[in-house]
Amino acid sequence: xxxxxxxxxxxxxxxxxxxxxxxxxxxxxxxxxxxxxxxxxxxxxxxxxxxxxxxxxxxxxxxxxxxxxxxxxxxxxxxxxxxxxxxxxxxxxxxxxxxxxxxxxxxxxxxxxxxxxxxxxxxxxxxxxxxxxxxxxxxxxxxxxxxxxxxxxxxxxxxxxxxxxxxxxxxxxxxxxxxxx
Numbered sequence: 001x002x003x004x005x006x007x008x009x010x011x012x013x014x015x016x017x018x019x020x021x022x023x024x025x026x027x028x029x030x031x032x033x034x035x036x037x038x039x040x041x042x043x044x045x046x047x048x049x050x051x052x053x054x055x056x057x058x059x060x061x062x063x064x065x066x067x068x069x070x071x072x073x074x075x076x077x078x079x080x081x082x083x084x085x086x087x088x089x090x091x092x093x094x095x096x097x098x099x100x101x102x103x104x105x106x107x108x109x110x111x112x113x114x115x116x117x118x119x120x121x122x123x124x125x126x127x128x129x130x131x132x133x134x135x136x137x138x139x140x141x142x143x144x145x146x147x148x149x150x151x152x153x154x155x156x157x158x159x160x161x162x163x164x165x166x167x168x169x170x171x172x173x174x175x176x177x178x179x180x181x
Contacts (some may be wrong), residue, residue: 004069012060022069023053025167029143030077036138037081048084060069071149072141078153125175133168 002010004025010018030052034045055076126134139150147165151158160171 005065005067008063008069008072009059009065010163011057012063015041016057019053019057022056022073026070028074030073033074033077033138034081037135044084048077048080051080051084054081067152068149071152074143074145076152121176121179122178125172128175129168129171133164133171136161136164137168138170 003022004022007018007022011022027049031045031049034048034145035042038048039047040166052073056073059072063069126137129137135154136150138147139153140147145153147158151161
């Protein structure tokens with residue numbers, strides 16, 4: 001199985017059919033990334049996903065083989081989303097944050113109830129975060145990107161990402177403590 005960067009080099013060399021494999025690999029992660037920022041609007045997310053991969057093909061010459069395809073495609077997706085939102089006159093980052101199906105494995109109904117309550121409190125704490133902080137947390141925790149990759153996607157410095165992560169974690173902890181009382 002070829003890695004992403006090798007596939008993208010093949011696309012650059014004129015093997016456009018290799019883009020289909022990259023699409024299969026990144027369709028769901030990019031789609032989820034977009035849906036979360038579009039308040040669950042799956043139809044618009046699908047349109048932006050298509051636009052993202054059209055841009056991947058259109059701007060394939062600008063991809064540098066030494067860079068991560070994953071970072072590059074998420075940067076394009078974020079830019080496509082921002083362009084769409086500017087045209088529509090809306091903010092791109094969703095105010096609603098949902099934690100993905102955390103498993104609730106417990107031995108009693110009481111423990112199940114406590115876990116659900118903690119999950120709801122965690123969701124409420126996340127929902128009250130500044131959207132920029134939520135975006136950084138999402139990219140780091142959910143997408144498992146490195147600070148340097150997040151900085152590239154956001155068009156900022158790695159130091160700025162670290163500061164945002166630190167502040168986001170502090171604010172998240174404060175929000176959770178207020179809600180959990």
